[in-house]
Amino acid sequence: MAEKIIIVKNVSKTFPKVVAVNNLSFEVEAQTCFGCLGPNGAGKSTMMKIIYGKCTRDEKPMSQMSIFGYDPKDQELKIKYQSGVVPQDNNLDDELNVIQNLMIYSKFYNIPARLARERIAYLLDFLELSEKANSRITELSGGMKRRLVIARALLNNPRLLILDEPTTGLDPQVRHLIWDKLRLLKKEGTTILLTTHYMEEAFQICDTVMIMHKGQRIIEGPPRDLLAKNIEKYVLELLDAGALQDKFNDSMREQVRIDRSQQGTRLFSNNYDYLKTLAGSMESENYYLRQTNLEDVFLKATGRGLSETQ
Amino acid sequence: MHRRRIINTLRKLTTQTTKLAKESKRVFPPLYWRLYSVWYRHMRVYTKNIFSNGLPPFLEPLLFLAGVGLGLGTYITQSMEGLSYLEFLGTGLLVTAAMFTAAFECSFGTFIRLEFDKVYDGMLASPLTVNDLIVGEIIWAGTKGLFFSFAVLCILAIFGVIHLPYSLLAPLVGFLTGTMFAVISLLITSFVRTINQLNFFFTGFISPMFFFSGVVFPTSNLPSYIQPLVEIVPLTHSVRLVRAVCANHYQMIHLWDLFYIVAFILVVGFFAVKRLRRRMVN
Known part of the structure; x- marks a missing residue:
């Protein structure tokens, strides 16, 4: 049996007015792509944030989490050091150009400058952004910005890549490009966790899909099985x-x-x-x-x- | 036999060390590096527009000196705390420049990064904790205070208003002042819901401080019921300390000033981090 990269057991998250995640459990195996599917407000993003320590889960004796064997509650740095995150918002530094944006993040991971430059050149090439290396962020299209954020998340060569709606609002060409790259990453051994509204996206790249609604898991399984068994x-x-x-x-x-x-x-x-x-x-x-x-x-x-x- | 065993042990040892090297690469950066990388981020963004960001700190004291030296100063002939008015005001500007820049950086600047640009959301996805982020930012604001103080110092020195070399230590007081106003601004920002509310902070707190902390005129002649208030507000201590530094004349009261500043940074900083944490991690 493959190694479990993510184990989530009985995790809940209550905000003052709403229960965002309600007693959720799931597991993600190494080198697979796991997709969280659900309408707006289903708790997908909150679940992602709990995994990398941006949100704290409710204190409950039953709840348990392990990401590479670490609990985000008290070992967030160990998790974040080995993960790459593509948040829902692009949040690039508009004042800086493409390379400078990436160089600053390479500092956060303590990657030596020379190594960082090599890695950045490689990633820009990988995401087909090489021509834009010295462009200002404001000159980039939405699709380019998204690809740049993905490049940023890959700087540290992460074992786990977390993507929160990676292709929302992008044109079909860019979406297909991103899917191709994600498939390649998976082949190279990266575990991928993503949220999406797009059924096609889930079908194209996910090995396992979990459909969430109101913070709960409704069904889970390989996309084709879900089709065969449920409809x-x-x-x-x-x-x-x-x-x-x-x-x-x-x-x-x-x-x-x-x-x-x-x-x-x-x-x-x-x-x-x-x-x-x-x-x-x-x-x-x-x-x-x-x-x-x-x-x-x-x-x-x-x-x-x-x-x-x- | 014996040789082979040695070779085997050696081989094991080398594989272990390479493994260890690989393992250690999987360890996140140490605290000092995390703080430095946050500081570096702000420094990089600030120096990106070096001309528009770096020149005004030098121009502003120049304007002040021109206004006072050519105009206002000719009416004020009385010495203040034993200093000419130009020197009195000039030494005060060393710390007010640090105050203003740090207060802006950690109120409007922080709020924009927090709510509009979502800069922190991205940074918190990398191996940084909220504490790293906020403390790094405080150190950065202190650095800006140091730089702004230094700019004022340059202008004052060029025009012979203050005396070198003692005053070269003044930017250090600028650093402390910047840090102090960074923590209080962050604490205020943690309460603010819309950016316009920050205007109250500037009109109600920062601006009065400029006038009632002994920068523009000595506080000793203020009514006695205001005196305790003067002693409470942070800028008073910065001003007293920086004048002591410039004159190279220290008294016991300056030890109290230094203690006040350090304690203020630690106590207010603690609450600022605590409150902002709740805003960044929910």
Whole structure:
């Protein structure tokens, strides 16, 4: 069995007005990518911050944490020295240029200047920023800033890379570039922990996905397993449910699971042909027949989570 | 047999030392380095705009001297605490320059880094503790105080207002003054919710101190009910100490001043760190 880089057991975090993390437990194996998925306010970021000591967890006798064998409560420096963090906000020093930003952080890790310059050159090349080495931060695009923050997190060659929404707000090209780099890092032995809203991101790079809602874990597993175990294979999305109104009867209910929301009606089924016949009777702009994806699992899971906690 | 055993032991030893070397590389930097790296960060950002940041500290005392020497000074013929008015005010400026720069750095500067630029969030993800961050910042503000005092000293010396070499020690008092106003400013900032509230700190605390701590005129003639207040506020002690340094004339009271300053830094600094910690780590 692989080494466990992160062990989190029964961890809670209560803010004055809200319970951000509620008795959460999970484990991350070495050299895997673990993704936390959840809507805004699900407690993903708070959980990340607890891991690197930016937040303190509630004092509870049951709660237990181990990151490389250290507890962030009293050994945050040991953890941070071996980790790289990409926070949600970019927080680069606008007054300084790209290289200077990285040089300052290399000082925090006590990397000798000559070694730091080599490492920085390598990382800028790795994240395709070499041309911008002497640019001011204000001249960089959003995607470049994000890549620079990732480079900054990699300065110390971390064993664990923590990314809080690494690709939110970026264009598809940059997102794919970042995913490629993360896959490469994983291959080289880095353990990755990330939070995201993007189902595709989780599907593309995560070995394990945990869906969180209101500070709790809803489901967890490899993305493909989550799909196979938690949702039907196909979905027929109806923009105008009225067209099929007369067919909503018991025999249909045996074949499909109906999910009505304000946005429209979705019919889930493993029987592709049946859904196709249903769709055949409609105008083509009124429906969309497709394979289910992680987003469907997510909506189903967080929807159910809502009713459980209410 | 015997030789082989020695070789084996030696080999084991070398692998162990290389392992140890690798292990020690996995140890986070020591405290002095962490403080230095925080200091270095601020120094680097400050010196990035060396012209616009480094010149005003020299221009400001120049303006003051011109105003007093050419204008105001001609009306004030009475000596103050045995000094000409130019020397009296000039020596006071040595510490007020340090006060203002440290107070700005650790109020508006800190608040912007904390709430707007989120600089600390990034730094706290590297191997630094909140304590490292705040203490490093206090030392940096002290350094700025030292530099600003030095700038005033240069101008005063060029125009022959003060006497070398004793006054060369004045920037050290500038450092202490900067540190003192760094800790009090950080403590105030820890209470502030919106940046505009800091205006009260400057109008209500810093500006009055400029006038009632013996910088512009001696405090000895102030009404007796104000005297205790004068003794409580921090700048009074800086001013007294820096004048003693410039004149190279020390009395027992200056030991009290030094004690006050050190105690102030330690006590207020302790609470500033304690309160700011809660704002940075939640």
